[in-house]
Amino acid sequence: MTGEILCVGTELLLGDILNTNAAFLARQLAELGIGVYHQTVVGDNAGRLGGAVALALSRSDLLVMTGGLGPTYDDITKETAAAALGKKLVWNQQAYDRMAAYFARTGRVMSENNRKQAYVPEGAVVFQNENGTAPGMAMQAKGKLVILLPGPPNEMEPMFQDQVRPYLQGRTGQTFYSRTVHLFGIGESAAEQQLRDWMEAGTNPTIAPYAKTGEVLLRVTAAATDEEQAKKLLAPAVQKIQGRLGDYIYGVDVVSLQNAVVRAFRQQGLTLSTAESCTGGGVARRITEISGASAVLRAGICTYTNEMKRKLLGVRAATLSQYGAVSAQTALEMARGARTQTGADVGVSTTGVAGPEPSEGKPVGLVYVAVSSPWGEWVKELHLARGSGAERDRIRHLAENHALYAALQAAKRKEEESTQGEKEEDAQNV
């Protein structure tokens, strides 16, 4: 099945908002095994919208449209799509009742205009909107399937996941399941190199690498007739990746590094504090993004002057004057200070030159990340500059990544020690 995506909206044409809907739908359709070869954006103009719908139906089996389902006269997506498929619009009492209930629930007053949103093409399947007024819908004619979805991402995304995805899965007859393996410390092409034979063989499950800033994700996708079957196919594939790239894997289906950190620290019953310089609070911010973080993070101390490093973290004046603020020694004392000043189990620190100017005669991109924990202290020297343009944000983000990864390693050492301890106990019990 081939599909295409048509997003309607003047604010997209003007570049006022990013087209996250197109990216979301593209990923979702790809996961469903539907090949998407065209994405289009047009405004609420009858002629151009009609032309775009006709063109899409001439070359694709499925057309997914977003936007233009609102209550005003210039919302014409439904009318245009229905006309292209030769469908009349008919009153849908259920859609109206749902909308009335939504207004009642949110304490807003329904206007006469909103009645327009309760008309749907005859024979259409209606997707209820849990987060707004415009229902979604699917209609079929002339061997084509057209799906209309509301424009706001917070309405469209849950509607797609909860209602449209199962609807489409029922039609394609195949179910796709994916797992995502998260790598750190290896580049995309190096990871690809390790898996090339497999990727080129194109077997089921398939494997696809994706690069994020400083991270690589491997998406492993199995196609099967049901979930159980898919899971059976996925398990050995993930194991195979672990065999080849185990050293770089920090988690499977973990969402993000900060998520993995909070999960690991909670599992081990550990607490963490951060001492940040070049990342300016970014490590703490990413950890506290996770709603379980309050059980893990005690404090995040961002010291942006030498005086503050001494006063708040207990870094020695001699260390700062001898080695400078950007040094392995200062990083270590900062991590130690984060731990001792806050009573946390683990302290993690960052200090470096984020740029754009060098500092203390040290180059942009030089960053030290240190850990202090009951299972040892260590420091890592990083060279994060790529030598092109404005990269302050990139260097800071990568430094945050390394600090989060370092925290994760500390939790892992604790875990290994516990396991070691159990093994020793087992040995004594023999």
Add this chain to the structure above:
Amino acid sequence: MTGEILCVGTELLLGDILNTNAAFLARQLAELGIGVYHQTVVGDNAGRLGGAVALALSRSDLLVMTGGLGPTYDDITKETAAAALGKKLVWNQQAYDRMAAYFARTGRVMSENNRKQAYVPEGAVVFQNENGTAPGMAMQAKGKLVILLPGPPNEMEPMFQDQVRPYLQGRTGQTFYSRTVHLFGIGESAAEQQLRDWMEAGTNPTIAPYAKTGEVLLRVTAAATDEEQAKKLLAPAVQKIQGRLGDYIYGVDVVSLQNAVVRAFRQQGLTLSTAESCTGGGVARRITEISGASAVLRAGICTYTNEMKRKLLGVRAATLSQYGAVSAQTALEMARGARTQTGADVGVSTTGVAGPEPSEGKPVGLVYVAVSSPWGEWVKELHLARGSGAERDRIRHLAENHALYAALQAAKRKEEESTQGEKEEDAQNV
């Protein structure tokens, strides 16, 4: 002149990356007064790309394409566009020399493949790439203009701004200049209400409101034959906005709240420290995003437990037990603590319930932001929940905004006092 945007890339079709290029180009072309009615995405497939180019040329005067200019055999954008306009590709020594210099500068080795990138359509204008290997180009035929740009945003955006924009301005004969007025504490529709008569009149300069999370920007754009003329038109328009919305304006052309904070603190010679709870380091992180922040920020102390609030910020145990961590009293003591513990001129704090769960029996979205400064202390109670879905990130971001705005107000008070002082001095000197 009508234009359209055609982005080439499999990673866009798969939804692996957001199409920031389309949004950037849409904004830029709108500012140049070029009407854009279509945006399209296709992959590196000769048939489909050729079809998309032919369709675009059949309906628009200008086609701007991004992506597919790389050195490999599946990069076919240049070849396809040149064929559509009936142009041969010819060797361009200057493009080659620039590319060779780029490789030398970044210490990388140029491969034989890269030679492909030095071929350009005959008669094309070449735009040099300062941040990568693929040059951009503009070519004309059959009354149409086609512009090809590299796909990576860090290469495309500066190339457009520095080279393509002036090139297009030269062709449209009109120059557009914009200023952006930044508002805080007023919603988009309320701001629009104040300016509706003007917006509807559609005069020159035009005014367009844009909503960001918790902020509103007003873009005022003047069309004129030269820069001086445009500036003459812009100045009274900006003044008019200041007259109507002055209370909400925190800056003109300031990029961001954090930028305005760093600028104001530097101007006033002030230092700042933050004490954060619900924002988890986010305020400090945003301030340190700005490269001049080291002259302003002393420390950012993120305290995620009551014990840490006591120990690191000196919040009194009685305050915490009587009013709770999320209270006006705790917020004030945190701000005071940030100031006294670090010796900064101004302390700003956040404490609140970011969710998803209520805390201390207090609702999600309740946030206190406080300031302690030599010009007074104050605290603001905020109710930031909107009651729909996952909004932890949104609440944290809005709380950061309010804290940054509060810091800005402190700097403003200092400024007012200085001005007041000068006036009094003036009065005495009379």
